[in-house]
Amino acid sequence: MIEAWSAADVRAAEEPLLAAGVPLMERASFALATQVLRDLRARRRSVRGARVALLVGAGNNGGDALHAGAYLARRGVAVTAVLVAERAHAAGLAALRAAGGRVEALHEAPERLGGVAGDVARSDVVLDGLLGIGARGALRGLAADLVRVLDAGPRPWVVAVDLPSGIGVDDGTVPGPVLRADRTVTFGAAKPGLLLPPAAHLVGELTVVDIGLALRAEPAVRRLEPADVGRAWPVPGPGDHKYTRGVVGVVAGTSTYPGAAVLAASAAVRAGAGMVRYVGPPAVGQAVLAVRPEVVTAPGRVQAWALGSGVPVGFGTAQAGRDEGQHRRARTALAEAAGRPGSPVERTVPAVVDAGGLDLLEPTSPPWFVLTPHAGELAALLRRRGEDVEREAVEAEPVRWARRARELTGATVLLKGSVTVVAGMDGTYAQADAPAWLATAGSGDVLAGVLGAMLAARSADVVGRPALSAEVASATALMHGLAWRRAGQGGPVAALEIAGAVPAVVADLLPRG
Ligand SMILES: NC(=O)C1=CN([C@@H]2O[C@H](COP(=O)(O)OP(=O)(O)OC[C@H]3O[C@@H](n4cnc5c(N)ncnc54)[C@H](OP(=O)(O)O)[C@@H]3O)[C@@H](O)[C@H]2O)[C@@H](O)CC1
Ligand SMILES: Nc1ncnc2c1ncn2[C@@H]1O[C@H](COP(=O)(O)OP(=O)(O)O)[C@@H](O)[C@H]1O
Ligand SMILES: [K+]
Incomplete structure (x- = not known):
């Protein structure tokens, strides 16, 4: 480090x-x-x-x-x-x-x-x-x-x-x-x-x-450096089974944007989730299953959520692809995961909140929620909480605005960009692990899926000690960059291939012996 x-x-x-x-x-x-x-x-x-x-x-x-x-x-x-x-x-x-x-x-x-x-x-x-x-x-x-x-x-x-x-x-x-x-x-x-x-x-x-x-x-x-990730990566022991390894619930994609669901769910599978539950329209679920038959579409408990990728909310202008059903599912998951009154306690779990999910948040969230905006999404989130800020201002002062979003929302904030900045409860991380080749459509959906798997594997720890969310989020950003290196060999790469490279990178990073 x-x-x-x-x-x-x-x-x-x-x-x-x-x-x-x-x-x-x-x-x-x-x-x-x-x-x-x-x-x-x-x-x-x-x-x-x-x-x-x-x-x-x-x-x-x-x-x-x-x-x-x-x-x-x-x-x-x-x-x-x-x-x-x-x-x-x-x-x-x-x-x-x-x-x-x-x-x-x-x-x-x-x-x-x-x-x-x-x-x-x-x-x-x-x-x-x-x-x-x-x-x-x-x-x-x-x-x-x-x-x-x-x-x-x-x-x-x-x-x-x-x-x-x-x-x-x-x-x-x-x-x-x-x-x-x-x-x-x-x-x-x-x-x-x-x-x-x-x-x-x-x-x-x-x-x-x-x-x-x-x-x-x-x-x-x-x-964080690669050795830090190797030490922290959840490795299953003999007593583990798929539920103890962590179930990731994915609320992503709509019939207009089914790819986000495929990418986030695939990434969660590839990052070693015990199980991935896809929650969304049946046709999108079929698209996910066609690529990843390991995914289940039956309802049930999860240890962490990955919410919002490919689920546009579109205030004002961009109304295309709205799916009220997905909004409702994401809102329910967010409320339960936050431990809102009336929710069963075992449903209080970490959540990755990406893309459209950011528009569905309550004014404040618990610190075991990790918001994953890019600069434009962060500016919009801040504007909705009273700040007068545009994308360019966020790009000029990313750490200032990531920290401000943390203060205003209460959540951990992972701000995507050429350097990923994570503002957490007890500190800030900055990961610079890949060049702009990583900036390809769907690469953020993969990040959300990998992070969902990481949070699910350490679900109780993260809720009990939410400061951990920032470290887990930074480790995921680093892993995302390393997976690009492996998949892209220094050149262009498709988002699904980044997910596909995660297992080999994990195997390389784990301490030997
Ligand atoms: N302490 C130690 O023993 C050790 C210190 N070490 C070294 O010392 C460095 C810190 O040194 P430092 O404190 O002298 O400050 P430094 O960065 O050289 O600049 C101050 C001068 O710059 C000026 N200035 C300021 N802003 C300006 C601007 N925007 N544009 C133009 N000018 C500007 C300012 O002028 P003023 O504004 O006051 O008129 C002032 O004269 C540290 O980075 C490390 O390299 C190492 O050797 C280890 C041991
Ligand atoms: N210039 C850049 N250099 C390196 N990585 C970048 C750069 N720009 C963006 N990224 C990374 O690419 C990913 C893009 O995510 P996102 O903007 O959410 O895309 P999408 O929504 O299409 O999945 C993020 O992980 C981000 O950190
Ligand atoms: K200098």
Whole structure:
């Protein structure tokens, strides 16, 4: 698992060490220089004579870049520091000069911007040390101008120092120009903005360097890795039978959108549900059975629901494909699963609420409900609860709006997108496990089905400790991405094939022995 701490928590952890004279910047810059040497060796035959440009801002982030530049200069690298602010880290500057590095004081001659940017672009590696955790708002002034010019030209290999300068350190926003990094070397711990969209797309490969910080607070954002999923995946034991493994109830699809039912039910079967009950129009049930004869269509108890995929509700405009029967079935399931008065207690179970199901929710829901909107659906859900927000605003600040939806609805919120953000009761997760090939019609229905199976397998645990829903949802997003990799082999894939790849991915992930 990768864990990320806020800028304030990182500073609080640094303070006692700095007070005790622990050389944090030396540790950080040495690790940075070592990584740059590795990158240089991978990219050219000899380190000696390689060209490295340092983009240096006014603070300690620039200091890291300057000290790393000094190490590199001593290894025979031709290092040029480009200063963009009146101030620059004095000790770092002295170290670089002493090691034979060159200094280009761009702030003293801003008219040289074009020429300097051209030189920077011809470097073997560029270190972005403009801003670190001291960033406030978008890059300003000459730093912003330089990044804009560099962005427009040919791209050298960029290593971001601590983080790509100008991203929202704690919220992953991209309020202005940012130089996209090929690698980010971050110190002490990852920062939330490195994991959260949209900034996460500017980070490149993430290297976390241990500089000895003791971070005591809870991490602000977590990202699960495959081994975490392997450890958490429900593995049946000798005493299990299909009911203990969990029955998933699927209320999905209509005669207009039968495919969603087929995809969600297939995915639940493939993810290892003990049994899948399809609840819906008989003709859709037949379509499901034609693909997955394991599914049953008889009514009965379930341990979790997957509701709403392919069940449009269509407020106002999109009325096509409405099916009042499906709305009624979904509403009944939602009420029972929430434990509304009058429902048998054993019917209080987790529920995945997808697509049209989001329009059928009561104003508030229990935290063992996992809502799975994409940005447009989240914006609509928020508008219905009084927020003035459009899809674009959700895309610009996904974590803010996912958390807001969690507050307003009470449910766990899994916001789909190129990075999936999960806002849960005791924390936030961000999963970036597949490229845009995964964005294919029906892929969200598969996610809903897999998540239904996961929640059914841990039904009582999730209702008893609803904070677990977020972790289960994140693990499912990761599994979804891995299944794409397996099914698509790096290229396009059909949604049903993603479901089909789940068993092999699970088998690979489970601990051996
Ligand atoms: N503490 C330690 O020992 C360790 C710290 N470490 C390193 O220090 C980094 C944090 O350093 P930091 O606190 O000096 O802040 P930093 O990010 O360099 O920027 C502050 C400067 O930027 C300016 N500025 C702000 N916003 C701006 C904007 N939008 N556009 C333009 N300028 C802007 C701001 O100017 P002001 O707004 O105050 O005028 C101020 O001068 C951290 O990320 C890590 O790399 C490691 O070495 C490990 C040990
Ligand atoms: N740019 C992207 N990169 C990677 N994954 C994406 C991207 N866009 C969407 N996805 C993923 O693709 C799936 C699409 O789900 P959804 O929008 O509900 O589609 P559908 O309703 O057609 O099934 C989600 O899991 C989402 O996280
Ligand atoms: K930086």
